[in-house]
Amino acid sequence: MIRYILRRLLGAIPTLFLVVTVAFFLIRIAPGGPFDAERALEPTVLANLNAYFHLDKPLYEQYFRYLGNLLQGDMGPSFFRRDFSVHELLADGLPVSMLLGSLALLMAVVFGSILGCIAALRQNSWIDYTVIAIATFGITVPNFVVAPILALIFGVALNLLPTGGWGGGHPANLVMPVIALGLPQVAVIARLIRGAMIEALRSDHVRTARAYGLPTRMIVVTHSLRAACLPAVSYLGPAAAGLLTGSIVIEQVFGLPGIGREFVNAALSRDYTLVMGTVIVIAVFVLIFNLIVDILYAALDPRVRYE
Amino acid sequence: MTDPILDIKDIHVSFDTPDGPVDAVRGVNMKVIPGETVAIVGESGSGKSQAMMATMGLLADNGTVRGSAIYRGTQLIGMSKSDLNKIRGAKITMIFQEPMTSLDPLYSIEFQICEPLRVHGGLSKQAARDRALELLELVQIPNAKDRLKAYPHELSGGQRQRVMIAMALANNPDLLIADEPTTALDVTIQAEILALLADLQKRLGMSILFITHDLGIVDAFADRVYVMRAGQVVEEGPAEQIFNAPREDYTKLLLGAEPDGTKDPVPETAPMVLSANDMVVTFSSGGGFLGGKLREVKAVKDVSLSLQKGQTLGIVGESGSGKSTLGRAILQLLPSDGRVVFADNVISGLSRHQMQAYRRDLQMVFQDPYGSLSPRMTVGEIVTEGLLVHEPGISAKDRDRRATEALRAVDLDPAVRRRFPHEFSGGQRQRIAIARAVILRPTVMVLDEPTSALDRSVQKQIITLLRDIQTELELSYIFISHDLSVVRALSDTVMVMKNGEVVEHGSTANIFNAPTSDYTRHLMRAAFDLKSVLKEHANTIA
Ligand SMILES: Nc1ncnc2c1ncn2[C@@H]1O[C@H](COP(=O)(O)OP(=O)(O)OP(=O)(O)O)[C@@H](O)[C@H]1O
Ligand SMILES: [Mg+2]
Numbered sequence: 001m002i003r004y005i006l007r008r009l010l011g012a013i014p015t016l017f018l019v020v021t022v023a024f025f026l027i028r029i030a031p032g033g034p035f036d037a038e039r040a041l042e043p044t045v046l047a048n049l050n051a052y053f054h055l056d057k058p059l060y061e062q063y064f065r066y067l068g069n070l071l072q073g074d075m076g077p078s079f080f081r082r083d084f085s086v087h088e089l090l091a092d093g094l095p096v097s098m099l100l101g102s103l104a105l106l107m108a109v110v111f112g113s114i115l116g117c118i119a120a121l122r123q124n125s126w127i128d129y130t131v132i133a134i135a136t137f138g139i140t141v142p143n144f145v146v147a148p149i150l151a152l153i154f155g156v157a158l159n160l161l162p163t164g165g166w167g168g169g170h171p172a173n174l175v176m177p178v179i180a181l182g183l184p185q186v187a188v189i190a191r192l193i194r195g196a197m198i199e200a201l202r203s204d205h206v207r208t209a210r211a212y213g214l215p216t217r218m219i220v221v222t223h224s225l226r227a228a229c230l231p232a233v234s235y236l237g238p239a240a241a242g243l244l245t246g247s248i249v250i251e252q253v254f255g256l257p258g259i260g261r262e263f264v265n266a267a268l269s270r271d272y273t274l275v276m277g278t279v280i281v282i283a284v285f286v287l288i289f290n291l292i293v294d295i296l297y298a299a300l301d302p303r304v305r306y307e
Numbered sequence: 308m309t310d311p312i313l314d315i316k317d318i319h320v321s322f323d324t325p326d327g328p329v330d331a332v333r334g335v336n337m338k339v340i341p342g343e344t345v346a347i348v349g350e351s352g353s354g355k356s357q358a359m360m361a362t363m364g365l366l367a368d369n370g371t372v373r374g375s376a377i378y379r380g381t382q383l384i385g386m387s388k389s390d391l392n393k394i395r396g397a398k399i400t401m402i403f404q405e406p407m408t409s410l411d412p413l414y415s416i417e418f419q420i421c422e423p424l425r426v427h428g429g430l431s432k433q434a435a436r437d438r439a440l441e442l443l444e445l446v447q448i449p450n451a452k453d454r455l456k457a458y459p460h461e462l463s464g465g466q467r468q469r470v471m472i473a474m475a476l477a478n479n480p481d482l483l484i485a486d487e488p489t490t491a492l493d494v495t496i497q498a499e500i501l502a503l504l505a506d507l508q509k510r511l512g513m514s515i516l517f518i519t520h521d522l523g524i525v526d527a528f529a530d531r532v533y534v535m536r537a538g539q540v541v542e543e544g545p546a547e548q549i550f551n552a553p554r555e556d557y558t559k560l561l562l563g564a565e566p567d568g569t570k571d572p573v574p575e576t577a578p579m580v581l582s583a584n585d586m587v588v589t590f591s592s593g594g595g596f597l598g599g600k601l602r603e604v605k606a607v608k609d610v611s612l613s614l615q616k617g618q619t620l621g622i623v624g625e626s627g628s629g630k631s632t633l634g635r636a637i638l639q640l641l642p643s644d645g646r647v648v649f650a651d652n653v654i655s656g657l658s659r660h661q662m663q664a665y666r667r668d669l670q671m672v673f674q675d676p677y678g679s680l681s682p683r684m685t686v687g688e689i690v691t692e693g694l695l696v697h698e699p700g701i702s703a704k705d706r707d708r709r710a711t712e713a714l715r716a717v718d719l720d721p722a723v724r725r726r727f728p729h730e731f732s733g734g735q736r737q738r739i740a741i742a743r744a745v746i747l748r749p750t751v752m753v754l755d756e757p758t759s760a761l762d763r764s765v766q767k768q769i770i771t772l773l774r775d776i777q778t779e780l781e782l783s784y785i786f787i788s789h790d791l792s793v794v795r796a797l798s799d800t801v802m803v804m805k806n807g808e809v810v811e812h813g814s815t816a817n818i819f820n821a822p823t824s825d826y827t828r829h830l831m832r833a834a835f836d837l838k839s840v841l842k843e844h845a846n847t848i849a
Contacts, residue, residue, distance in 0.1 A: 123368075199682060202729065204408035207365055211403075212396030212423040212474065216388070223411050301413060302458040 005291065012287045019283045020070070020276070024063055027267075027275050034079035034270045053079060066276070075280070076273040080266065086277035089262060094281065096166065097246030097258035103174065104182035105236075105243050111182075112189025113232070117225065119190065120197035131190055138187025147180040147253040164255035177254045181247050185239060189232050197228035226300055233300065237293030241285040245278075311338040311377075312482055312514050313362075313399075318374035318384075320354065320361045320538075324730060326722070331357045333538035334374075337516075339482065342508065344515045346525045346546070348561065349535030351734025351765045355518045356404060358535075359484050363401060364391050367729065378482070397427040400475040404486040404518075404733050406468035410459040416443075416470045417455040424477050442473035447499060464756075465492045465626025472500060476507065485517040487733070489524065493625035493789035494833040501528055501837075502844035520763055522562065526550055527838040534558050564763040566770050566796035569815065573617045573799060580783050581637070581669075581751050582613040586645035588629070588636045588807075606632040607643070608807040614751065617777065619784040621798030621815070623791060623830065629807040630787045634753040637785070638669050649751070667697040670744040671753045679740060680728040686739055687724030690714065693747045713746040714739075716776070718768055734765050741769070745776055753785045758793050770796055791834040795819050803827050 035049055050056045054065060069076055075086040119131035154176060155163030167173035200206060201224050209223045246260025259278055266274035298304055320332035332354040339345050347355045361372035362383060376383040378394060395401075403409040410419055420442060421435035430438065436455070443451035446469040459467055468488065475483055483504070489497040501524065508515060519525060525532055525546060532549045534542040534557065542555045553559050588607040607629045614620055622630045636643035639654055639662050647655040654665055670693075673679040680689055690710045694701065701709075711721040717738040728736055737757060744752055754773070758766045770793060776782060788794050794801060794815075801818040803811040803826065811824050822828050833840055 202367070202682075204403065204405050205411040208401075208403065208409045208471075208474075209411070209422075210395070211363060211365055211401045212426075213392035213394070214396070214422060214426055215392065218422070218426075222414075226413050227411075302415075303412060303460050 005295070008291050008294070012291075015287065016280070016283055020067070020280060021063075023276060023279045024066065025059075027270070027272055028059060030270065032270050034272060053077075066273075070280075075277045078266075078271055078274045080269045080271035080274065086273045089274060090259060090277050090281060093246070093257055093259035093262045096169070096256055097251070097260055098244050099169065100174065100177055100181060100250070100256065100258060101240075101244035101246065103178045104185060105240055107178060107182035108185030108189050108239075108243075109236070112186045113193050113229075115186070115190040116193025116228075116232075117197060117220075119194045120201065120228070121220065123198060128194075131194065135187040135191045135194075138183045139191070142249075143180050143184060143247070144249045144253065146183060147176070147250055150176045150180055151253065164253070166256050173254075177250050177256060180253075181243065181250045185243065188235065188239075192232045192235055193228050196231050197224055200224035200227040203227075230297065230300060233293055233296050237289045238286060240292075241282070241289040245282045245285050309340050312341045312379060313337075313339040313516070314375075314377045315358070315362060316375040316377075318358055318361055318372065318376060320357045320366065320370055320372050322367070322730070323369040323371075324726060326726070329730075331370075331538055332361065335535070335538070335540055337533055337540070339514045339516050341481075341514055342512050344505075344508065344517070344528060344530045345533065346529035346531070347516070347518045347533045347535060348520065348522065348525060349533075349541075350561075351520075352732040353535040354538040355535050356486050356732065359401070359486060359516070359518070363395060363399065363484070364388070365401075393427075396423040397478045398480055399482045399484060400478065400480040402468070402471045402475050402483070402485040402488045404490070406464050406471060409471055410467055412459050415456050415458055416462070420470065420474050420477060423474065427478050438477065439473070442477055443470070445476070445503065446470070446473045447496070448473075463627040463631075465496060468492060469496075469500070472504075479511055480513060482514045482516065485515065487518055487520070490519070490521070493623075493628075494791065494830055494837075495625055497524070498833040498837060498840045498844070502841055505841065505845060520766070522550075522565075522763060523834075523837050527841050534561065561764055564767045566763075566767060566792050568796055570619060570774070570797055570799055572814070573615050577615040577617055580614055580616050580650055582611075582648045583637050584611045584646045586610045586633060586636055586643055586647075588632050588641060588643045606807050607636060610645075610802075610804075610807075610809055612637075612802060612812075614783045614785065616783055617781045618800070619777070619786055619798045621794035621801040622785065622787045622804060623789060623794055623801060624804030624810075625830075626789070628804040630804055631755050632807075633804070634671065634755055634785055634787050638671055638753055640671065667693070667747050668750040669753070670747060670749040670751070671755065672740050672744050672757050673755055680736060682728055685725050685727055686714075686731075689728070689739060690724075690743050690746055693743060697747055709746055710742075713742040716745060717742045717772060718765075738765075738769070741772075748780055749782065751783045751785070753787070755787045756789070757786075758788065758790065766793065773797065791819075791831065803830065 033055070035046055047056070054062055057065075066076065078084050078086050078089055081089065115131045115134070119128040122128050151163045154161045161175055162173050165173060206219060206223050209219045246258040246263070248260040248264050250256070251258040251261040252264070259281065262274065263278040265271070266278060315335060315337040318332055318335045319330070322329045322331060335354070335358050337345070337358075349355055357366070357370070360366050361370070362376040364383065364386070366372060372384060374384060378399065381394075383391065383394070410416065417436060417439050420439040421432070424430045424435040424438055425432070440451055440455060443454060448454050448466060448469055454462070459470075462470065469492075472488060475485070489500055492500060504515060505528065507513060517529075529546045532544065532546050533540050534549070534555065536557050542549065542553065542558050549558060550562065553562060586607050587605065587609060590604045590606055610633055612620060622633065624630050632641065635641045636645070637647055639647065639657065643655070645655060646653060649665060649669065652665075654662065684692070687707075687710055690713055691706050694706050694709060710724060714721045714723065719735065719738050719742065728739065731739065741757060758769050773784070774797070777784065784797070786794060786797055798815045800813065801815050802809055803818065803824070805826055810826050811818060811822065818827065819831070822831060
């Protein structure tokens with residue numbers, strides 16, 4: 001098991017290297033540079049800036065310099081917010097995004113599975129139809145619609161919650177972003193669990209469990225729910241990585257200082273190093289969560305156990 | 308006459324389907340008296356299984372039951388779930404027709420055998436485990452002790468069925484309802500299991516109600532027989548009477564439906580289509596979630612074979628002898644060593660992608676029709692799925708026409724296209740699986756127990772069907788079965804396997820009339836002379 005994890009972690013290194021390389025060159029292909037967006041600079045100032053950040057060197061040299069620094073844990077200074085290093089910006093933004101993301105994730109898992117289970121057990125009842133309706137709503141209505149509507153109702157009209165801002169992570173500031181971020185995930189998970197659960201309840205081995213007089217609790221929890229979790233687990237891997245690394249839309253709408261917003265700003269202003277930093281963070285999260293999913297999956301399903 | 312232990316009166320079962328209600332069982336009466344063995348026979352889809360499901364409160368959601376089923380004075384129909392659960396699994400136990408899917412794939416067999424023991428008998432963990440081991444030994448699972456921790460997917464179909472039988476016997480039930488209990492087993496183990504059941508029945512006074520399509524078993528094993536057709540019992544009586552003086556035409560038809568005829572051998576000049584040399588398949592198993600010891604099992608050891616155009620190779624052997632594994636390995640559905648040549652191309656070692664070009668020519672019909680039919684696709688979609696992959700050019704209309712043809716060819720009403728697999732009986736599912744392969748007009752078909760879920764009358768049709776498409780399309784078959792009479796009727800050559808090795812390989816006539824190995828002889832006797840084998844067992848036990 002430990003060996004398996006180590007092997008997977010080692011296997012992740014080339015992937016990460018590939019991501020870094022591709023991202024590095026891709027962003028350079030995009031037209032424009034980090035210092036274009038501001039008022040046209042004096043050519044000499046621009047030259048100085050370029051020289052300072054080694055942007056005047058050939059691309060491959062910049063690439064190897066970046067790789068070298070990266071190996072020492074240095075992601076360089078931000079080009080755009082020049083007083084900060086990428087490291088500092090990420091260290092500021094990441095906790096915000098992760099807090100937001102993990103709360104949304106928790107909400108998705110808890111409410112999604114409960115709703116999905118209830119709907120499956122009461123298939124074709126009004127509860128089931130309500131869950132399906134909520135799920136359809138959650139999936140079809142994008143969160144750039146949900147978020148402003150929430151803000152309008154609870155922030156502006158009812159004046160119950162702050163319409164935006166971080167407020168030092170005050171719970172009141174988190175409520176709406178977490179709901180807006182988590183709702184679609186609740187919907188997806190509820191639907192996945194419902195479908196898988198209905199299938200499991202119909203399966204031959206559940207019939208066996210019934211024929212052997214097992215109590216309902218064992219039939220549902222032991223013989224159906226475990227199987228019903230499998231598709232949700234596979235879905236949650238990439239989804240969790242996405243949630244924890246910040247949502248561009250939610251952070252923008254509620255004015256939260258997470259790395260999702262940082263990423264957009266960085267990309268728009270061709271802040272090469274900051275873009276690279278965010279890409280690396282996201283890649284690491286995706287790799288880690290894929291590993292977690294595989295481990296969870298193997299723990300749940302003996303048919304896919306590795307060695 | 309003693310009071311019946313189970314008295315079923317006027318049971319009706321109907322299912323709600325998108326095409327309207329299906330009346331699966333229409334007024335069935337049956338009785339079982341203590342210590343008696345009762346057989347239910349009848350064509351596929353005649354409602355045998357559903358009558359039992361209804362009695363035990365196990366109908367699918369869309370099914371409803373009417374009528375009465377009295378167990379020792381208690382009405383089972385309409386009984387509350389909690390009361391029913393005191394009887395199910397304790398007093399009355401069941402063995403299901405689908406051994407591959409009837410166990411939960413996520414739990415070890417120990418867990419699953421212990422569950423009812425602990426729920427009904429209140430056994431401690433250790434006591435339940437001891438009993439589970441005892442039961443596995445009773446049903447002759449090899450290395451029972453190591454197998455306790457095994458998961459269903461690590462066992463062969465026959466072994467899974469034996470685990471089911473162990474579960475069914477765990478609480479010393481009054482009545483065992485067994486739906487094709489030995490269908491997935493090879494003949495030698497079938498004889499042993501039947502002898503075992505007969506013995507337990509004598510010792511414990513248990514009654515057995517079993518469904519089978521194998522009249523050999525009925526003849527050797529049952530006291531009384533019910534013959535079902537189209538949801539009704541058409542004839543009932545003591546076994547001798549049914550066999551010696553059947554009244555109904557349908558019963559006569561069933562009795563006369565033993566597979567007959569033999570295949571004309573292909574000319575020696577027929578071109579070679581497939582050959583496999585020195586096939587070896589190794590599985591590693593064991594090794595729990597947190598590591599642990601790993602066992603390597605050689606499921607197929609140095610097997611070679613060849614197949615000419617239009618030829619049928621029958622592979623027989625006991626469960627776990629590697630027949631299915633060999634079939635899959637040849638079609639490159641499993642990693643294996645050895646060289647496989649199809650139509651002058653080496654196909655062993657090809658990537659999945661490269662194999663794609665040959666998939667259409669090399670079709671497989673799987674042993675477990677339910678497990679291999681996707682539950683969320685309609686029959687029409689299942690049957691035409693291969694066409695979409697291999698003949699993407701043809702129009703939806705042509706596809707539909709081909710589906711209709713294929714379903715007709717396997718004697719299913721083309722109108723079933725819009726229904727889902729779980730709405731079909733075991734035999735109907737098997738025909739769907741055959742239709743799915745035939746529709747592609749392949750060159751070689753590996754048929755893995757294609758007729759074992761079918762009753763004799765349908766089996767005969769399928770045999771005729773397989774013969775017809777073989778001549779028409781010049782197909783070659785690899786026919787895997789433990790049913791020796793079907794193998795005899797269909798094969799040019801026969802290979803007998805045991806423990807992954809070939810015991811004997813020769814022309815059908817030679818294998819059946821002049822077997823050279825003890826093992827083959829043993830096999831023949833268990834298949835064609837079950838009665839005397841059972842008698843012998845009874846004598847040695849007594
Ligand atoms: N859930 C369901 N919905 C609709 N029809 C069903 C359902 N289950 C079974 N049936 C139908 O009920 C009929 C009887 O099925 P049953 O399983 O009892 O057949 P059987 O006699 O056991 O056949 P076999 O020998 O092939 O197992 C079949 O026509 C089948 O299609
Ligand atoms: Mg049946």
